Amino acid sequence: xxxxxxxxxxxxxxxxxxxxxxxRVGHAEVKIRVAAASICGTDQSIYQIxxxxxxxxxxxxxxxxxxxxxQPIIVGHEFCGEVVxxxxxxxxxxxxxxxxxxxxxxxxxxHCQQCxxxxxxxxxxxxxxxxxxxxxxxxxxxxxxxxxxxxxxFGGRDVIPPRFGAxxxxxxxxxxxxxxxxxxxxxxxxxxxxxxxxxxxxVARTLGAARxxxxxxxxxQGFDANHLTKRFxxxxxxxxxxxxxxxxxxxxxxxxxxxxxxxxxxxxGVDVALEMSGAEAAYNDxxxxxxxGGQILLLGIPSRPLRSFDFGKYAVWKGVxxxxxxxxxxFETWYxxxxxxxxxxxxxxxxxxxxxxxxxxxxxxxxxxxxLVRNHEAVKLLLEP
Ligand SMILES: [Zn+2]
Ligand SMILES: [Zn+2]
Numbered sequence: 001x002x003x004x005x006x007x008x009x010x011x012x013x014x015x016x017x018x019x020x021x022x023x024r025v026g027h028a029e030v031k032i033r034v035a036a037a038s039i040c041g042t043d044q045s046i047y048q049i050x051x052x053x054x055x056x057x058x059x060x061x062x063x064x065x066x067x068x069x070x071q072p073i074i075v076g077h078e079f080c081g082e083v084v085x086x087x088x089x090x091x092x093x094x095x096x097x098x099x100x101x102x103x104x105x106x107x108x109x110x111h112c113q114q115c116x117x118x119x120x121x122x123x124x125x126x127x128x129x130x131x132x133x134x135x136x137x138x139x140x141x142x143x144x145x146x147x148x149x150x151x152x153x154f155g156g157r158d159v160i161p162p163r164f165g166a167x168x169x170x171x172x173x174x175x176x177x178x179x180x181x182x183x184x185x186x187x188x189x190x191x192x193x194x195x196x197x198x199x200x201x202x203v204a205r206t207l208g209a210a211r212x213x214x215x216x217x218x219x220x221q222g223f224d225a226n227h228l229t230k231r232f233x234x235x236x237x238x239x240x241x242x243x244x245x246x247x248x249x250x251x252x253x254x255x256x257x258x259x260x261x262x263x264x265x266x267x268x269g270v271d272v273a274l275e276m277s278g279a280e281a282a283y284n285d286x287x288x289x290x291x292x293g294g295q296i297l298l299l300g301i302p303s304r305p306l307r308s309f310d311f312g313k314y315a316v317w318k319g320v321x322x323x324x325x326x327x328x329x330x331f332e333t334w335y336x337x338x339x340x341x342x343x344x345x346x347x348x349x350x351x352x353x354x355x356x357x358x359x360x361x362x363x364x365x366x367x368x369x370x371x372l373v374r375n376h377e378a379v380k381l382l383l384e385p
Contacts, residue, residue, distance in 0.1 A: 003138035076137030077130030080165030172328035174199035192277025205239025287314025
């Protein structure tokens with residue numbers, strides 16, 4: 001079969017392989033023909049591995065950190081497709097051949113303390129398909145039956161068409177973060193206007209946030225001023241009330257205007273700040289704009305340890321709760337997300353339509369797809385094997 005692989009961690013890029021053997025289904029596994037997959041920031045980091053030491057270390061977790069022991073894997077972890085084979089021990093209530101499905105690609109061990117206490121999303125021995133194990137940028141993928149999400153139970157293709165089904169993993173990160181923030185009736189700041197920032201905006205609006213502020217910092221490594229203007233336009237369509245470029249040099253006055261507005265109109269700060277960018281300046285902004293007793297939830301991953309975050313000023317003195325968010329709760333996040341998508345009145349699906357690239361890209365033209373996402377021309381873009 002055709003598959004997109006990371007052959008070495010010493011070079012950038014990905015390789016399309018034409019003769020990858022199809023994965024064999026184990027007794028407790030399900031084999032899926034991939035209908036569509038979606039490109040994630042993680043995939044971009046794997047592509048640009050030489051400048052992403054954190055990502056490289058993560059991929060080597062189970063190779064003793066030794067780059068020479070790296071075994072090439074198929075990348076990709078956001079996908080949906082059709083069941084083509086079911087292992088002998090998989091109950092027919094889980095899946096049957098022909099079912100339309102997706103999967104939680106974080107493979108939990110099932111026996112660590114976290115797994116044993118209902119927190120499989122932070123399993124101590126977690127392996128991620130598409131990062132540590134073979135993923136979904138291929139014609140077929142095999143997943144443990146325990147990780148299957150059977151979309152037939154949520155209305156099937158009519159309700160969750162493949163253009164949504166292909167990125168539920170990513171949307172689940174945003175849903176998880178926003179749900180942890182209990183945003184209903186609250187003032188929310190979303191720092192970062194990438195895919196996660198935009199999806200979180202849509203979810204926070206759907207879940208009844210009172211006010212939504214979206215910020216980003218225009219710069220050559222991220223969005224330039226032009227792209228950021230477009231992103232903010234999209235954020236407003238998804239439900240943002242106010243958007244601010246916090247780069248004082250490019251957008252003089254915007255950051256001050258944001259601080260003034262938040263201070264004067266929201267009791268000295270926002271209730272919940274969602275950090276979705278991983279940029280150092282954004283952590284400080286989150287600490288500045290969150291109100292005393294508020295929450296900062298962290299989904300973004302900084303590329304290196306932070307040097308400047310003032311815990312005394314932003315956490316201790318303010319009594320602020322700071323929490324990391326990882327993956328999706330299994331499977332509370334999935335159920336919540338799929339019910340929201342299935343509800344016409346929630347409006348989530350129609351909001352998200354605005355960030356899905358109109359034309360899918362064939363897997364064989366993956367370079368073009370990666371470039372569109374890298375250049376911020378597309379937010380969520382589908383690859384079709
Ligand atoms: Zn992802
Ligand atoms: Zn575990």
